Structure formats: C-alpha cells, structure tokens
Amino acid sequence: MITLYTAPMSGNGRKVHMLLEEVGASYQLSKLDLQKGEQKTPDYLRLNPNGKVPTLVDDDFVLWESNAILLYLIEKFSAQSLLPTGLHDRAHVFQWLLFEQTTFRPPLSLLVRQTRFTPPDKQDIAAIAQAQSEVQSNMGILQEALSGREYLGGTFSAADIAVLPYVYLARDLGTDLSPWPQVEAYWQRLSVRPSWQKIIAWKG
Numbered sequence: 001m002i003t004l005y006t007a008p009m010s011g012n013g014r015k016v017h018m019l020l021e022e023v024g025a026s027y028q029l030s031k032l033d034l035q036k037g038e039q040k041t042p043d044y045l046r047l048n049p050n051g052k053v054p055t056l057v058d059d060d061f062v063l064w065e066s067n068a069i070l071l072y073l074i075e076k077f078s079a080q081s082l083l084p085t086g087l088h089d090r091a092h093v094f095q096w097l098l099f100e101q102t103t104f105r106p107p108l109s110l111l112v113r114q115t116r117f118t119p120p121d122k123q124d125i126a127a128i129a130q131a132q133s134e135v136q137s138n139m140g141i142l143q144e145a146l147s148g149r150e151y152l153g154g155t156f157s158a159a160d161i162a163v164l165p166y167v168y169l170a171r172d173l174g175t176d177l178s179p180w181p182q183v184e185a186y187w188q189r190l191s192v193r194p195s196w197q198k199i200i201a202w203k204g
C-alpha cells in the first residue's frame, strides 16, 4: 500500500498527490498539520529526517524529496509518457524539475512566510520586493519556454506536474499572469485536468 504523508496547502505535496492521480495509483493520504508542527514529531522524523512534507511510504520503502518521489512513481507505474525517453527531451524535464526546486519555488515560499505568517510590523519589505521581482523574472522564463509549445517538456510530463502548484501559488499570492499570455494559457490548460481539480479540492 502506498501512503502519502502530506498537507493540503503544500505545493510539494500537491505535485505528488497529482501524479498519483495521473497514474491511477491506489493510495491513502496521511494528513499532517504543519502549523501544529506534526512534521517535526519523532515518529515522522524517523520517516523523513528533513521534517517536511511530502514523504511517500510504499510498503516498507520510504522516500522523501517531492521530485525524487515523482520520478520513482513514474518508474513504478511505467508512466513513460510523463518522462520522455529521448535524451534531450528527458534532460529538459530534469532541467525544469531542478528549476522548480531551486529557482521558481523559493521566492514564492518566502512570500508565503512573509505575507501570511509574519506580523506586518515584522515583515522584511526588502526581501518581499526581491522575491516579487524574482517571481516576475521566473514568469518571463516560463513565458519564453512555452512560446510555441503547450507543455514544458513538449508533451505533458513530470515537469508540468512539478511547476503547476507554484503557478497556482503565484496566482493565489496575487500575481496577475496577463503580462505572460503563454503562462496564462498554460495555467488554463493544466488547471482543468481532473487530477488537479481533485487534489486542489482536498482539505484533509
């Protein structure tokens, strides 16, 4: 049995949850309340010493780091369409998986921490401005990448599943996508997928 330890608002959790839906896996969810620190309990830290969600438990196999979990599930369920086999197409999917973790997600996470969980008088205005500027720049990168193609890897792939929760988060934080029409169209295209509709409705 596959168990996904996650939290409803977690972008990293959402991507794994979405992939489980895309591949038609049978799985159960174990919800953690991040505000209560349930990701730092000794029992959970035994599964994931990083104290974060998501963590996947597949019988006695334990895996953490969301994009590693995506790649594991693609192999386990032979979902080849989500990871192209051509050398260059596959390399591009890896590129976007790394871009998402190292560049796209961090300023959005900072904005969540600063604007939703920090009292106004303690907010770091300079850090917020820097993060907003990085979000704009990253949207420009996506806009360029999506010119002439519907999906980051050419066809729908793990790259889109990794990036989608953070396009959602950018919009949720108030980013107007209209300056980047390719990104707006990409959002419209991806967000109607039944897998996304199902997981975004999950509140635990």
Ligand SMILES: N[C@@H](CCC(=O)N[C@@H](CS)C(=O)NCC(=O)O)C(=O)O
Pocket: 009, 010, 011, 012, 013, 034, 039, 051, 052, 053, 054, 064, 065, 066, 067, 101
């Ligand atoms: N690189 C990790 C990042 C995981 C991560 O930062 N998860 C967040 C939720 S999206 C979390 O658990 N935050 C709670 C905490 O850091 O205590 C991954 O991709 O799985």
